[in-house]
Amino acid sequence: MRTSYQYRIKxxxxxxEKIDSTLEKLRYQxxxxxxxxxxxYEQNRCSIDRCPLICHIPELREQPNYYNQKASLTQLKVDRPWYKSIHSQVLQEVPKKVEITFDRWLKGDIxxxxxxxxxxxxxxQYKTFTYPQFKRQHFDNSKITLSKIGDVKVIVHRQVPDGFDIKxxxxxxxxxxxxxxLSLDDKTxxxxxxxxxxxxxxxxxVGLIDFIVTSDNDRISAPKxxxxxxSKLKSVQRRVSRRKKGSNRRKKAIKQLGRQHKKVADTRKDFHFKIALSxxxxxxxxxxxxxNIKGLSKxxxxxxxxxxxWGQFISILSNKxxxxxxxxxxxxxNGTSLECSSCGHKVKKPLSQRMHNCPVCHASLCRDLNAAINIKNRGAHGLKAQVMSGLGVIEKPSLTRRGVWEYVTLQ
Incomplete structure (x- = not known):
């Protein structure tokens, strides 16, 4: 089992200063x-059969990848001795991060x-570095030993479970x-x-007035x-704008603004965890x-x-x-707010109309509750299809006269 614990260090x-210096050097690299x-990529991305008749073909060079960029770090420490102050495995994580980032752009994720x-x-903007190997004895209830940095005071608000190794x-x-x-693992x-x-x-x-409305008509209002x-963020942002660029007072105001934004983000995340748990x-x-939250946010x-x-909440809910x-x-x-949860008839209505009134079956209920019931019905049918496909039974969805989807087994 793999899990992660995060602790604050002092x-x-x-x-x-060593941590900040390490982050900056890693950013340069x-x-x-x-x-x-x-x-x-700019010199070699054009295929040879797609070049114009008259063109300059550059000298072909070896394509940079994780292994040859990792091997170049040895010469880097010779040319720039100050990189010796960084743990070798921490430095090797940089070409790995570049490899992942570049491949996601060209090839995509899994x-x-x-x-x-x-x-x-x-x-x-470079805010994290990683030790890919760590010994359990270098961490206790009061300090953690970080190579090239030293023994750092750590606030352990919860104990590491017995039997878990720090990876x-x-x-x-x-x-x-x-x-x-700490990334923890216990194979037992x-x-x-x-x-x-x-x-x-x-x-x-999910919505903007009520954060969620369940098919059982439970409502949780949006905390906003x-x-x-x-208003507080605007005040701090105004203070940043008034400060002279590059001054210490501006840096202090930027830190204060960052703390305010982090407080909002942490409060929202805590709210999402509690709703998911309930x-x-x-x-x-x-x-x-x-x-399509990315499209809706535009x-x-x-x-x-x-x-x-919404995206963070669904991600937390899925992981938990x-x-x-x-x-x-x-x-x-598509159509969860328009379809009638009783008869399946589509009732067109503007976003400002918060009640669903069906002219066919005369059902009258809240628009969000109607959508939640439709989502539940679709989820039940989708879950049944997954279970039946796992058993090797193929089913075909068909629409009944009442407008409700049901699954018919194919012989």
Missing amino acids: PTKEQA YNYLLAQRFDW NGKKSGRPRFKGKG TVSVTKKADGYYVT VPTIKPDFKADNIVGID FFRKAE LLDKYDVVAVEKL TRLAKSINDAG AENAGLKVIAVNP
């Missing part, structure tokens, strides 16, 4: 290795989803201080297998953490809409959508359900 002034890849063009990191340690600089993240603890009751299912409809803190304590299967409701943090052996199933969101 480095001395000298240790904090990250930008240099990324520039190497861009340079090779799901085939591509990221945007990698960017060079400006001053202060990696990551040091992160945030707006309010420094943190270490089995992974929890899915063991849920398919009938104990709920559908949730950013909206509530907006849902998984009550239900075994949670059906949610597979929303509309005129962008600020409210980002404030709600998987760890508990429960299930989160995503359904197609």
Whole structure:
């Protein structure tokens, strides 16, 4: 079983300077290795059969990859001796990070989803470095020993479970201080297998007025953490704008602004964890809409959508359900607010109309509750299809006269 614990550390002034210096040196190397890849890509991305008749073909060079860029670090320490102050394995993590970033841009991740063009990191934007190997005896209840940095005071707010080994340690600089993240592993603890009751299912409809509305008509209003803190954030942002660029007073104001934003983000994340826990304590299967949140965040409701943090909530809910052996199933969101949950008739209505009134079956209920019931029904059908496909039975969905989807077994 693999899990992660994060603790706050209290480095001395000298240790904090070493951490900051390490981050800056790693940032320089990250930008240099990324520039190497861009340079090779720009000169060699055109296929030879697609070149114009008259063109300049550059000298072919070896393509930069993780292994040859990692091997170049030996010469780097000869040319720039100050890189000897960084642990060798920490430095080797930089070409690995460049490899992952570049491949996500050109090839995509395991799901085939591509990221945007990698960017060079400006001053202060490289915030984490990792020790890929760590010994358990270098961590106790009061301090953690970090190579090339020293013994750093750590605030252990929860103990590491017995039997878990520390695989990696990551040091992160945030707006309010420094943190270490321990990646823990215990192979004797089995992974929890899915063991849920398919009938104990709920559908949730996320929104901006009510954060979620369940198919059981439970409502949780949207907390709007950013909206509530907006006046304070504006005041601090105004203070940053008034300060002279490059001055110490401006740096202090930027740190204060970062702490305020982090407080809003932490409060929102804590709220998401609590809502996810309450849902998984009550239900075994949670059906949610597979929303295009990136597209929705480009509309005129962008600020409210980002404030709600639907993507983070669904991610937390999915991870917690998987760890508990429960299930989160995503359904197609098209028409969940228009279709009648009783008869399936589509009732067109503007976003301002908050009640669903069906002219066919005369059902009258809240628009969000109607959507949540439709999400639950779609989730139940999708879950049944997954179970039947796992048993080797092929089923074909068909629409009944009442407009409800059912599955017919194919012979």
